[in-house]
Amino acid sequence: MPDKILNLFKIKVLSEVCKTNSYRIASKNLYITPSAVSKIIKSLEAEWNLQLVQSTGNSIKVTTQAKQLSGLASNLLQANNEFVDQLFLLNGRNNTAVLQIGSGGSHSKIIMNKLLEFFERSFPKLEYDMVTNNSAEILNFVEKGELDCGIVSGIVPDHVDKELIYNDSISLYAYHKHPLASATISLKEITYPICLREKGSSTRVYVEQFLFEHHIHLQNTKQTGKNDELTDHLCKTQDALQFISDFYYRNSNWNKEYVKIQCREVLIPISVYFITRKNFPFLKLKKHMRSNAFQEEILAT
Numbered sequence: 001m002p003d004k005i006l007n008l009f010k011i012k013v014l015s016e017v018c019k020t021n022s023y024r025i026a027s028k029n030l031y032i033t034p035s036a037v038s039k040i041i042k043s044l045e046a047e048w049n050l051q052l053v054q055s056t057g058n059s060i061k062v063t064t065q066a067k068q069l070s071g072l073a074s075n076l077l078q079a080n081n082e083f084v085d086q087l088f089l090l091n092g093r094n095n096t097a098v099l100q101i102g103s104g105g106s107h108s109k110i111i112m113n114k115l116l117e118f119f120e121r122s123f124p125k126l127e128y129d130m131v132t133n134n135s136a137e138i139l140n141f142v143e144k145g146e147l148d149c150g151i152v153s154g155i156v157p158d159h160v161d162k163e164l165i166y167n168d169s170i171s172l173y174a175y176h177k178h179p180l181a182s183a184t185i186s187l188k189e190i191t192y193p194i195c196l197r198e199k200g201s202s203t204r205v206y207v208e209q210f211l212f213e214h215h216i217h218l219q220n221t222k223q224t225g226k227n228d229e230l231t232d233h234l235c236k237t238q239d240a241l242q243f244i245s246d247f248y249y250r251n252s253n254w255n256k257e258y259v260k261i262q263c264r265e266v267l268i269p270i271s272v273y274f275i276t277r278k279n280f281p282f283l284k285l286k287k288h289m290r291s292n293a294f295q296e297e298i299l300a301t
Contacts, residue, residue, distance in 0.1 A: 102150030154202030
């Protein structure tokens with residue numbers, strides 16, 4: 001049996017799709033994009049010569065064959081966890097063969113897809129676990145050595161080993177039918193609700209810093225955190241607005257129905273970095289992340 005048929009990450013994707021019957025929800029749970037989920041499912045269909053998913057307009061439906069595999073996939077993932085736990089006990093030490101990766105915030109979701117593709121090409125036998133949180137928490141875990149590496153946005157202290165991936169900007173966006181959709185306005189004049197991410201997210205930190213430095217007080221805010229469904233609902237029913245990074249907007253579903261609001265004074269730059277713990281062993285990976293070819297590939301997405 002070919003090794004690739006037991007690619008545990010792909011099986012994890014299949015299991016999540018079977019649980020949720022949705023590429024979008026599965027992608028959020030795995031912290032990759034819906035297109036990446038779709039690509040992995042199609043690759044499994046090609047490898048196994050089975051139809052796993054049927055498209056039904058804007059939704060999907062897993063096939064009977066996929067459902068039959070779903071329970072076995074869950075058992076396989078559980079068996080892998082138990083195997084690793086037992087290996088830890090037998091070794092009496094941490095298993096350094098598993099790379100611990102952190103993904104922080106919406107900025108890094110697109111980058112993480114590219115990173116996982118590179119892993120599969122360059123380190124086909126490398127096992128990895130992915131932890132998702134906001135950038136501040138991922139940075140903290142890497143500093144403590146609890147994670148090997150991560151992708152974060154925002155300010156990274158000088159003592160942390162980092163590679164700049166790209167420079168981005170945060171802008172204000174609204175549903176395309178919003179009364180301000182074609183207007184140019186000052187942020188100080190906006191009375192519509194403005195949705196804010198959770199505390200600790202780099203987007204919110206940079207927005208709040210910008211507001212403080214420019215002595216701007218938002219008249220009406222909504223704390224929607226990571227709940228994109230609630231944000232979307234408020235934007236469509238209450239003419240709310242939201243701050244999003246431009247790169248993430250271009251590479252997410254937000255660009256289908258949302259437009260950038262022209263605010264005269266809003267210019268909020270933010271940088272995205274690949275960070276590593278001390279004595280990070282995968283020098284080939286670090287070299288790849290700093291290469292012009294990789295950065296050009298990211299900016300072209």
